Amino acid sequence: MPEPFLSIQHVRKSFGATTVVQDFNLDVEAGEFVSFLGPSGCGKTTVLRMVAGFEEPSAGRIVIGGKDVTALKPNQRNIGMVFQAYALFPNLTVAQNIGFGLKVAGVPKAEIDSRVAEMLDIIKLPAGEFGNRYPYQLSGGQQQRIALARALAPRPKVLLLDEPLSALDAKVRVSLREEIRSIQKKLGITTIFVTHDQEEALSISDRIVVMYGGKVEQVGAAFEIYNRPATRFVAGFVGTLNVLEGTLGPAGKVQLGSGAFSLRQEPEGVRAGDALSLALRPEAIALGHREGNDAMLSGEIADVHFLGSVIRVRVRVGDSIVSLDTFNNPATPPPQIGDHVEISFSSGDVLLLN
Amino acid sequence: MKINRIWSWLFFGIGALYFIFPLVSTAEFSLKMRRGAYTLDAYWTVLADPRFQQTFTYSVLMALATIAFGVLLVVPTAYWVRLKLPRWRPVLEFVTLLPLIIPPIVIVFGYIRLYNTSSWLPLTGSAMGTNLLLMFGYVILSLPYMYRAVDTGLRAIDVATLTEAAQSLGAGWITILARVILPNVAVAVLSGAFITFAIVIGEFVMAALLNRPSFGPYMQLLGANRAYEPAALAVIAFAITWGCMALIQFVSKFAPRAPGAQH
Numbered sequence: 001m002p003e004p005f006l007s008i009q010h011v012r013k014s015f016g017a018t019t020v021v022q023d024f025n026l027d028v029e030a031g032e033f034v035s036f037l038g039p040s041g042c043g044k045t046t047v048l049r050m051v052a053g054f055e056e057p058s059a060g061r062i063v064i065g066g067k068d069v070t071a072l073k074p075n076q077r078n079i080g081m082v083f084q085a086y087a088l089f090p091n092l093t094v095a096q097n098i099g100f101g102l103k104v105a106g107v108p109k110a111e112i113d114s115r116v117a118e119m120l121d122i123i124k125l126p127a128g129e130f131g132n133r134y135p136y137q138l139s140g141g142q143q144q145r146i147a148l149a150r151a152l153a154p155r156p157k158v159l160l161l162d163e164p165l166s167a168l169d170a171k172v173r174v175s176l177r178e179e180i181r182s183i184q185k186k187l188g189i190t191t192i193f194v195t196h197d198q199e200e201a202l203s204i205s206d207r208i209v210v211m212y213g214g215k216v217e218q219v220g221a222a223f224e225i226y227n228r229p230a231t232r233f234v235a236g237f238v239g240t241l242n243v244l245e246g247t248l249g250p251a252g253k254v255q256l257g258s259g260a261f262s263l264r265q266e267p268e269g270v271r272a273g274d275a276l277s278l279a280l281r282p283e284a285i286a287l288g289h290r291e292g293n294d295a296m297l298s299g300e301i302a303d304v305h306f307l308g309s310v311i312r313v314r315v316r317v318g319d320s321i322v323s324l325d326t327f328n329n330p331a332t333p334p335p336q337i338g339d340h341v342e343i344s345f346s347s348g349d350v351l352l353l354n
Numbered sequence: 355m356k357i358n359r360i361w362s363w364l365f366f367g368i369g370a371l372y373f374i375f376p377l378v379s380t381a382e383f384s385l386k387m388r389r390g391a392y393t394l395d396a397y398w399t400v401l402a403d404p405r406f407q408q409t410f411t412y413s414v415l416m417a418l419a420t421i422a423f424g425v426l427l428v429v430p431t432a433y434w435v436r437l438k439l440p441r442w443r444p445v446l447e448f449v450t451l452l453p454l455i456i457p458p459i460v461i462v463f464g465y466i467r468l469y470n471t472s473s474w475l476p477l478t479g480s481a482m483g484t485n486l487l488l489m490f491g492y493v494i495l496s497l498p499y500m501y502r503a504v505d506t507g508l509r510a511i512d513v514a515t516l517t518e519a520a521q522s523l524g525a526g527w528i529t530i531l532a533r534v535i536l537p538n539v540a541v542a543v544l545s546g547a548f549i550t551f552a553i554v555i556g557e558f559v560m561a562a563l564l565n566r567p568s569f570g571p572y573m574q575l576l577g578a579n580r581a582y583e584p585a586a587l588a589v590i591a592f593a594i595t596w597g598c599m600a601l602i603q604f605v606s607k608f609a610p611r612a613p614g615a616q617h
Contacts, residue, residue: 053521054518073521074521075521075523075524075525075526078524079522080523081518081522085515087515087516087519088519089516089519089520089534089538090511091538100520100525100533101524104520104525104529151522160522
């Protein structure tokens, strides 16, 4: 494995008696895009702020480019940061905002002008039209692009994005996240992106760090996080998931309600008669039999939600409720509440929760 | 509703008359120096008086020094308390209100006792030292207005995030204060500055007891010895104060506008 560019080692942060981040460890490669994903209060922003230098770790160290920066002040770290509230300087024009970091660094004016023009070009806002505008004359999306350009202009070692899309409307959020990813790839800058929106994290990250209660629950690529969640929290937080409470039967079969099915892999450390927590994504379950599915259970329709192209059906199986998605077919009426149905899935898609 | 409006206008009219009548009478009286004609003689006499020019210049310089020192004291303090010590804000608010509760005469007697020629810091022993003491006194008198003006300006911007944004771009504390915070509260600072100017120009107690040649004691001296000139001087003093208020209104229009969250 190559030497990590950013290394967060055994970092802990406490405010008085409350510990908000516990033994956080992460190595980020140069040019990698890593997202911190988790609910409010999980400690993701605190870790980001410690990397930026706005918070001092209670323990541990932070290394950037081989240099220990733990004791350095924020203005000595050469880190670019984009805030949720944009934080553009209201008294400065767009060009002056972008050139602020360069001016502070004492870069000659001609070089600042050329770099500002280059940054405006990267974020696709024409310098002639936008350079002399003030922040209040821009839309939210434009302001956040300017904030991104301002953070990138001094060529920082690491780019930190603290929920930069949260204040934007849905359409702008999707287009801007794609733009952020494209600019990040183009510049090859090591980036940490904090979000509580799983779709954002899944769609643009090389790796995702899922956090809960100040601890790392799982680190992995989007595919891995979604399809092989390591903990019950990750399974529940990322995507929609059916959690099924079953019992391991005598022949290695899992008993669920009146039905039973075999697992592809025998669970470790579980004996016959022990309770088992299993998880299944709605898209892995079919109403009736589907080719390739080797497990089948009977149940009763508890609820039907018509969502347009998709119909979400909730089926009661024993004590559990199983959600599944079927495509809307105008020729076939949706199932009715109370109907007795069979559902099928592949035992290979069943996740065993820790 | 209509009756309510009539009552409102009636009370406003009574208040305005109570305020305007003495002013109009003073202005009218100041124009009657020459018998049987309205002239500006009293104004020309006042303006031509070398003591007017001397005391007015002195008070203007004191006002400018007070504003400069007040800004240097209040802006960083209010900023730091808002950023790092928000729990201390009520304490600071209370302290800055004290000059409204403690009469200037008490403050100046305290100064004279503390800084007289036989004290450890004999500021009253020289003209420059006394000027300095008077300026500090003026800073204290203007503190309730200057602090509130600056604090209101700081409340209008996201101090913490702007500070962090500037820090992440490599700026140190002086750069942040000079290039991010101060320009964004400049209009608030100017408002505080104009109020300070008006206070210093008309202040009497401190200047008289510290025996400095300022405009307030000159107005009192003239009032005790002349008839028409004090009225002219009162009108001039009112004009200066109202000019300051008009300037506050004018510069408020140029406050940097906070960017909206989303358009």
